[in-house]
Amino acid sequence: MKKKLCTIRTTLLVIASLALSSQVMAESEDFQPMLDTDTSCEITVVGTYSNFEALEAEFDSFNDFYPNVELSYLKPDDYNNLLGTILESNSAPNIFFSGPWMFGNEQYTTAIDHMEDLSDPELGLDLECIRPSLLSYDADGQLGMVPIFARNYGMLVNKDLFEKEGLQVPTTWEELLAVCEAFLSKGYESPMMGYSADSSGCLMNILVYPEVLAALADHPEELQAANDMETSAGECMRGGLEAMMQLIDKGYINLEKCGEISDNYTEVILRFFEGDVPMMICTGDTVSGTGKRESQSEAFSKAPFTYIFVPIPLSETGGYFVDSPSVEFSVNKTCDNLDMTNEFMRFLITREELNKMASVKRLVTPTTDLSFDSVYEPFSQVPAERVLSPEVIGIKDPLAVQVRITAYLVGTGAVTIDEAVSKYGTFEE
């Protein structure tokens, strides 16, 4: 008996040793430090996320190699307006959030001037792991930013509620209407909900924007006018706006109820976790916060349920998967400790780390793996022709902003659909 135990113990030890050594080997194969690992310095990342736990997890991983490098993330006030000033300040960050929408906007000239060319092979970034459609090279072929997450639009679906009510998750416009009607008839005051307190992150934009992208993808000749804010381009919004209004008008989206949700992130999630909302309209950014908040929701803790994130089917053929960068990183080429900053980027921009971040953040990875969290599983079913890339289509930031403002105004009843279409390009925050 003792002999057997001894043998088992020895075997386990050997297995554990092998596992440990293989793990260490794997780590060392993934990333080999190029600088002195005793280097002591600070690296700051600034961005628009209030909270960036996935990145902070990466900081911790990087500290395994460089324990004396102090990495921190902060969200400055009035990011978009002050980014230039921040980059010029005495405490200029090493890495900052950026996006393709910065190009062509004078407000970001300073920021763009500070961007390091990340395509420089000497930096050693694994750019090949990123989906090409998400990489925004400038006219000179330089790459000022790399995507960290991809964005998508959709709705959280309470699967248990559907099962309870004997309903199927809708994949077409007709099914959506039928499901909403069914829920309404079963006493659900707002079968679909979302954030509607302001235009940023509002449910209206989430509903309309993919439809506008699809329309412009189908009619590329209108893209230029749309980007140029020409009123004639307003028709590209009509389909999306009409679908949205139909849902609101039929009572499927009760804006009064939605107005009780005070922010487009935590409150959206916690409201969904109450368990009585069949469908919660939001972006993948919001979905990213669901995992952590499961335990923070008393209702969800008491009565957990299965949920998924699905494209919103506003057309007969279903919903769209808008594949666009959500967050991109740029390196401040004038920052202190640029070598270590590039070392961190070299560590971060790899398939493994990006996928890991996406997994932690519960966002869609920008890598070619397109590996999905189970919550995002329905998006893997979206056929290629329904995957839309704003960058590939050529969408400029003003167009996206115009659509967001317009959708919000129409959704809240401030303007009619016709007014919105006819006055395209004129709406402001």
Next chain:
Amino acid sequence: MSRLKISWIVIANIALMGVILAFVALYSSYERKENYRNQVEHFVNSTIAMEQVTGNYLEGEQRICDNWAQYINSRELTLEEAADFVRAAHAKSDTSVHVIDTETLTGFSTQPVANSADNYEVSYKRMDLLGDGSWIADLGTAINITRTYTNPISGEQSLAFCNRITVKDAETGEMKQAYLLRVVPISNLQEKWVFPQEEYENEDISIIDTESNYVIRGHSFKNASFFEFYKSYNQPGISVQQQLFEKILSETGSFTMLDSRGRECIAAHTPLTSTKGWVLLSLAPVSDLNANAENWTLVGVITFGLLLLLVMDFIYMHSFNKKLRVMAREAGAANKAKTDFLSTMSHDIRTPMNAIIGLTTIAEKKLDDQEAVAENLRKISLASNHLLTLINDILDISKVESGKLNMSPMTFSIVETVQNLMNLSQPMVKEKNIDFNFRINRMEKEYLYADQLRLNQIYINILSNAIKYTLPGGSVSVDLREEECEREGYIKLIYCVSDTGIGMSPEFMEKMYQPFSRQTDSRVNSIQGTGLGLAITRQMVELMDGTIDCRSEVGEGTTFIITLELPVAEKQLEEMKIDDVDVLIADDDPILLETAADTLESLGVRAEMARTGMEALKMARQRHESGKDYDVIILDWKMPEMNGVETISRIRAEISADIPILLTSAYDWSDIEDAAKEAGANGFIAKPLFRSKLYEKINELLGTEVKSLEQEDDYSDLAGMNILIAEDNVVNWKIISAMLSMFGITTERAENGRICVEKMAEAEEGSYDLIFMDVQMPEMNGLDATRSIRELDNKWASSIPIIAMTADAFSENVAECLKAGMNGHIAKPIDLSIVIKEIRRIKEEQGK
């Protein structure tokens, strides 16, 4: 069995070790907890101290802002003028002051916009900071401080101390409300915001607001707010979280949490009393508080120590057991030897005992036959002596083995010693019919100072061995000679015993001095002996600083030579001289002849030597014919062709009936006494021929009055003596009483020491001549009784001679008796001659 015991010992050791370790671990755990609690308390107190420092700092900064605000309010300045004033008053480049219109949320800064030399305009429109300024209290009433925000002028994360001020509208000239912000970069504060204590210099300090957003964020803190940070890495339930957060915002205290690296940390919190809702929050990894390290070191050291002890114990036990096994084997062998010895002893003791009992029975049945009784008693005496020797040997070897064999030197006569030796050896020599010679050479110093008892033992042991191991028909010769010694006052006494016995093998000679060793030989299996004699002998010789040598060959015989350096006693015989006397001495032993002649000549006698009886006859005839007979003729008994008795007969028949003739022999005189007297012998002188003996005998034969050296058969001097005998044993008392009565000595008995003392205390002077005192008695032993008697007031009583008469026969017993105040010692079983001798000695000393 021994393995089982070792296993139990090991298990017991391990169990004990486990108990000790458990105790140490428990105690260590208790200490650790106590230490941990103290450390946490200290950390919390340090945080409270930092809160006071922080409060003082904030108040100081606010006062500066207040002063500026007071000045601006008193001057009716425009926004720009107010900014100019502060710019002039405030020269520090790392901070800036903003003067902001409450309506437009725009204004002027004392520092220009980054990368702009002359643009001092600043806007807070897009910041959720000053929209609702109601939180800013009236001037001088509170500390008004913003959250951490991004300075729109510098782009740095900053804090601002605020005041509401009144400024003049540049266009309308009306007074309006504005904010005065003294903006301090967080980086400046973070550099200063460290614990003054060295042990906490690396620990984080943060300030959070009511939303748990960081006002100042420490390096270890992550996420946008502390609560988010807590929730990210700690998973308590919602209600627990909520309670904790409420506690953090309202109380001073501490709690444990995991940081982003999964380390257990102590977070100490205390509200900043100088601000509304802010909390000072410090974080330290538990490992930094040194709560664990020492205790585990202690446990580790103790564990290691105990393991080491266990291993050492085990090794020691193993080694000890090994030694024990060896010792057990040796003990087993020794035990076997002793068992063998006891077996032998059993036989050896039973043999004389059998003789004693058997002969006693025979004697009892032949009480009418006086001769038979006498013969039996004589044999009983011999057997008793042998038995006594045996017992003495056994007792001696026990002393030898325990190393307690001591010497008790006293003055003695070597002549007596030799005589005793002869007496003891005679029966054996006679029994075995061996040729026995004892030669003395130049023994000038008769009285020596040594342990006579031990010397006797040495000599008799060697001699009796020689006789025992010599077969009938063989010979044993003893040579005793005196040589000069280098040490002054000493002589060198050389005792050499040679035999033609069975000899010893070299193997046996190697171990012959070990106890219980006996030479085995089919021819001598019947030889009685203890196997202790040589062991005792060597021990005694060494104790007397002497040497013992041995030469032996199997079948050829053995020679032992014992050399002792002995001190000469002060007492010596007076000058012995016999003038003008012719002596013929005849002996077939040329060496003895030479030494005897030499001794005679040293007395002044003219000695002539004859080697045979016939030669002696011839020489006596010649002298007779010449008319000058020898004055004395000394003839050896055993001579070839014609022995001493025949020679005497021939001399008496053929030459003269008057010439004094002495017969000499190393054998027992009683065997030939009758024949010798019938042949005409005038006397007998035993070998060896000591000077004093020759002197005495010759004078006796010549009719010269000489001082008798020893009284022999006349006991009249003893008659009338009264002796007190302290003896608890009735039989013993009766024996000694009966013996003494034969000499006309009367005795009285004291049953124990106490009675003896009482009798002496009550006795009239002269009632007793001396006391024989047993030592071991009930109530009071002989030693104590002697001491008590010596302390009596009566001088006669206290000085009465006391002779120990005891079975405690060792030298140290003798010494102990003398020390107690006794005058002599007689060992039991008593030898009557010794008793008489001792009585006479006492009398003689009293006479002196």
